[in-house]
Amino acid sequence: MDLSYGEAAEAFRKDVRGFVESHWQPGERRGAELKEFVRAFRRAAIDRGYLYRSIPKQYGGSEQPADVIRAQVIREEFGRARAPMEVGGNGVNMTVPTLLEQGTEEQKELFIRKTIEGDYIWGQGYSEPGSGSDLASVRTKGELSPDGSKWIINGQKIWTSQGMQATHMFMLVRTEPDAPKHDGITYLLLDLNQPGITRRPIRQMTGEEGAHTFCEFFFDNAETPVGWQVGERGKGWYVSRTTLKHERASIGSADGLGSQFKKLVDLAKEMSRLDDPLVRDRLAEIEGRVLSHRYSSFRLFSCAAAGEDPGAVQLMMKLLLTEIGHEIALLAQDLIGDQGLIEPEGAGGRGPRGPRGPNKWLDQIMGSLGNSIAGGASNIQRNIIAERGLGLPRDGSV
């Protein structure tokens, strides 16, 4: 085994670093000026083939051969310099790949470039109040207008991330009420800037409620042209299953977890608890799982680079991360002790707030519960591991 990326990659790293150093000089720019500078930087990065590598040139991508190592090197070098990477979000991660696989030429032309340049921000319209994990139980209705030119949408969607900023939505609506559960659904794109759509932020247990939280959407005769339907009518469920390919493998989540664990150790030190044998033992126990996650993500990354199937472990990463999050939360809560009785600056709710000291861990302590959003998600994960990973018989819950 060898955790170095190899000479070719290091040579490539030189190029990337050189590019970033010469092009990412935001200096004192602010506001609109900075925005324009970022835009220009991204364009240059695309020309170099550093961003949107899986997206054809004609739609604004750089159309590069898939290469997870290069992709990782790019992430590392851009990250090192805090240079802007792909805009990310649902648009780039879900809308674009779906359109590339199943969209019409017109749709690709219409949406992809605007999306990767950040003009269009996409909300996901899958979950509904009644659906939870059972995403196929879509109730939001879609009906063709009398002249057959547009879809009329009525119903409600929930748990839409970035909902307050979203300009567009990709959604599942029930268009064939009488068809079997999975066959009466159509996949639509929707412009959110129209009457007949109201959105409401969902306040979370953390109190968080601002721009970056989840939203609820209410549709009252909202409209979208039939041309914005992706895939066949009634086949929307299968369109939504379009899995994401192309350089998805990354060591990102492991790096995030690693630095979170480092912060946990720092917290123990800050609270003068690092010499407590119980704390040391729990830290080491948690780190055993943190490192298992880290090295497993190396393993996934390595398999992806070699184009090999890593097997069941890839089905376990999400649940593993969730469980480690719970363990970190429990230890963090014991470490902050009394400090946890006051909310940190920035938490939702009333009145003057305490300083953002160790109590800022409350965000993680509560936030770690957010991973179970969408009805017993962890139990769904366990089913996926058991059925797809271990080959145990299905019980009809996924």
Next chain:
Amino acid sequence: MDLSYGEAAEAFRKDVRGFVESHWQPGERRGAELKEFVRAFRRAAIDRGYLYRSIPKQYGGSEQPADVIRAQVIREEFGRARAPMEVGGNGVNMTVPTLLEQGTEEQKELFIRKTIEGDYIWGQGYSEPGSGSDLASVRTKGELSPDGSKWIINGQKIWTSQGMQATHMFMLVRTEPDAPKHDGITYLLLDLNQPGITRRPIRQMTGEEGAHTFCEFFFDNAETPVGWQVGERGKGWYVSRTTLKHERASIGSADGLGSQFKKLVDLAKEMSRLDDPLVRDRLAEIEGRVLSHRYSSFRLFSCAAAGEDPGAVQLMMKLLLTEIGHEIALLAQDLIGDQGLIEPEGAGGRGPRGPRGPNKWLDQIMGSLGNSIAGGASNIQRNIIAERGLGLPRDGSV
């Protein structure tokens, strides 16, 4: 609340203690002589109304009004003096109550006295290799002899405790192969001393094998008179459900657990680990559950004494005990460390054995797993708690 038994009970305690002191003087008696002395002592205790209180005098019992407090006092006083109590075992705990409720006059006459005097030892014939928790899936066949005078039994039973000593068996056999699962079963009594029956001890993971372990029974045209059938033909499943009433509540299991926990603390001291903060914390954490179990058994006992329903907690005691057993096992294993690498005197298997020191905890470390005998028993317990205790919908597994 009040954990004393009250004056009446203490007065009664005096009587019992007086009786025991005057009658339980085994002295140097051994073997047959001791056996006869024990027999005589039990007879005297029955005359005094101290043993077999729920069994009518005509069958050899003392036929006393149900009184859990008195029953508990008797247990305590007999226990204090290590005087012999009821013979116990499946016979007294299951056969006798079942016969009292559903047996024919002839059966009561035939079996009860012999059972409570210890002449008949009963094995339970419920589980089969294929059945596990699904006890109603009985495959052992019972067919009437041509002349209709006896049942001919063919098949196999497993997990019969005290199987090597048993003289008789109460069993479920399938007599109506075509009837629905629960309605084709008949409850039979059987004399085990006959050709056509072979028994084999089941060697357990502890290595334990021999007189006190579980057994497998093979029936090859074994016979029993039709008169030994309990309840209606085909209704055996419901006969076997006969629940045990009369003074069942006792603080026994809690006392057992309490002294086991005390031994665990002694082990920590013996291994010089009692000053290890991790050990102290784990001990206190386990004790929280040990005491919850202890005080809950007080609660059950108190409800029984008052003839009130304690509610769901009574469904939880078995699983709680099982889980505490696992926690104790894990800590004990860490406490004995290297000593666990040698089996204690008395463990099954080969060669010379190590001394019976701290390694004797291996019996508990492995034995705590025996609680899950009979297929995922703990999951069955969880279902019982969820369905009968919390009123959640049945899923067809119990």
Next chain:
Amino acid sequence: MRFHLTSEQVAIQDAVRGTLSECWGMEQLHRFADGEADFDPASWKALMALGVGGLALPEADGGAGLGLLDAALVCEVAGAAAAPGPLIGQIVGAIAVAACANSATRELLTAIASGERVVTLALDGDLVQSAHAADYYLADDGAGGLHLIEAGDGVTIESVTATDRSRPVSRVSFGTVEAHPLFTAGDPMVQRLRDAALVLIAADALGGAQHCTDLSVEYAKTREQFGQPIGKFQGLKHQLAQMALEVEPARALVWYAAYAWDAGLPDATRAAAMAKAHLCEIYTRTTRAAIAAHGGIGYTWEYGLNYWFRRSVQNRAWLGSPAQHRARAAKLAGW
């Protein structure tokens, strides 16, 4: 021998439950949680009208002549309802004043037992519940003595955003204040009062954990997924059974700790530590499990589960963490 609730005790719990259900529903909880107040006079008056302030006082002192056990049963119901106000401080304060020798101080008893005057705890640290509303602070002097400090001059109160929205704390510091000395360092009552507080916190945790379990079970019965109530899926079913398996047997642990305190048993102090440690662990695990069992809706502010989670955060840290009390219990056992 009696180790389960009497019909009178059940009746007390029903009365408190009924009263709170009238004046402290989710609507009031939401409003209070986002308001500025650290005290809710309406529910306080309603509770005090039931005489819970003096429940544990001798009849001679105008109390109900009941014990800490009965007070714990009240705190259990209050915990289940996430009731506001320094209920635990009031009960412990009344016991303290009733037990003190100073007749001038004892004159305050009637007003405290009736709840007309509000007492809150100011022990270990500077975070105090209902600090703005309190008339008296039961405070330690750092040297082991206990005092009843009067609100007013010399008491500085700094508002903060409390994590526990149902029992908001403020930062309190004492300068030169009016204080009634209660017990000097070493007086056995000092430990007894701390033990009483621990038992009542454990009882509050018990009620909260029970409530979170009940909510989860109810939700699992009604919420449908994949064409059946989610409570029919064995995975969730067993998780709910596990929650109940933690909470229900622990009830007797709280009962015993209260009973041991009332009966003055030698292991009363240790029983209080065990109950506080064990129930607060369970409360933490149960609130987390309840939110997970609910999925998305459990994570929303509106649904309200988070108020119990936040309450569990305060209960856990209040007067010492579970690990600290387990360490005390180990010491007290002579390990």
Next chain:
Amino acid sequence: MRFHLTSEQVAIQDAVRGTLSECWGMEQLHRFADGEADFDPASWKALMALGVGGLALPEADGGAGLGLLDAALVCEVAGAAAAPGPLIGQIVGAIAVAACANSATRELLTAIASGERVVTLALDGDLVQSAHAADYYLADDGAGGLHLIEAGDGVTIESVTATDRSRPVSRVSFGTVEAHPLFTAGDPMVQRLRDAALVLIAADALGGAQHCTDLSVEYAKTREQFGQPIGKFQGLKHQLAQMALEVEPARALVWYAAYAWDAGLPDATRAAAMAKAHLCEIYTRTTRAAIAAHGGIGYTWEYGLNYWFRRSVQNRAWLGSPAQHRARAAKLAGW
């Protein structure tokens, strides 16, 4: 960048698995477990014929020129099969002898690498695997130095009933013995050899835990209860998923520890401690979970699961408990 097995490494595991499946099935395991022998020549010869003894040795020393990682992969398969014999001692012994300066000692290398001479570990305590069969004992002198002690005069062996029936230990004490000094106290090789042993124990635990999980999954697919395979009941299903969730990600932890040792990375010692602690915890939990998942049959001696449970008992205690290695890891991290 490469962090998954090569086809050669997969082939090595297949070869070892195939060889063991021929000479070490449940029948042999049962016979050995109840026999008096502490060594099984047949399976040992078969394994050594594959060259596993010298796998981690430079080709110059007649080894395969591979690394500890490859040796760990072999130990993983041996753990899955509950293979007998001091395999870990042999591999570590070969590395030790190959690395020592004394040419007379190095002459033993061929016989050791080939498995013709058997090496077992006698570190920390007096319990030694295959003590009767061993030709050499890799022993510490209590002062931090390592020696290769020859079997024979001065070596006293007391037979005991070992808990781990697949790798039975005996009590060994050394009097005046023939010993080849290997490394003196403070020589970095002393720590390196201990680290290697820890990694190989972790690998054995990984294989054993995987085997117990696989057996449980297979059983759940075939065993029927209440008219369906028990593996369809979500309760058990999720327990099996949880077992896999523990074992599979931990595989990479073992890989990394071995890789760090081979590459001589600065965190190699810490990685070895982490792997030993974490995998032995998992091994303990997994064997217990597997027996519970099987129900009655898992508790029988015949079924054989208990051999892996017993093996997990030795792995856990061998060269230090998980808690001890977590404490070391904390120290090594500078916490």
